[in-house]
Amino acid sequence: MIKYGLYLIAVLVLISCQSNAEFTAADCRELGFIKTQLMCSNCEKLDDFGLETLKPHCKQCCTQDQQPAAQRTYAKAILEVCTCKFRAYPQIQAFIQSGRPAKFPNLQIKYVRGLDPIVKLLDASGKVQETLSITKWNTDTVEEFFETHLAKEGKEGKSSYSVVEDADDDDEDYLRTNRI
Known part of the structure; x- marks a missing residue:
């Protein structure tokens, strides 16, 4: 028993x-x-x-949900693109050449030779957290993305976004250096 x-x-x-x-x-x-x-x-x-x-x-x-993408914000973003690709991506050219980037003081536009448009999202320490291709995005989508995912800075109205040219120290003609 x-x-x-x-x-x-x-x-x-x-x-x-x-x-x-x-x-x-x-x-x-x-x-x-x-x-x-x-x-x-x-x-x-x-x-x-x-x-x-x-x-x-x-x-x-169930699997625990991650924080929704719509709630994630980043301290800084870098939009990298080649000006030679503007013809292929007129929506990105329109965004860059409009006054829209001025709304985002923590946005940097960097021109990198031969690169399709991408956005690098960085944390407060400057470490890249995500890299996104924006080749299929329209101008409004790019602006909305930055409004949603870039942290708001304390100084409103400050338009201090920066543009970085491709860092080539030599003055040689790019096409001439590619000749056979």
């Missing part, structure tokens, strides 16, 4: 431990969830559809 009681207690402890642990991917699949694609914020929405009973299982199968 004592042996049976100990066995029953061991089974109950094992069941309670498993109920507090996260489910495996196979367990979640059996419950109808795809563990790698289920974000925990989606479990909160189950109440809206009268599916509260699924919420505990959903919480054990």
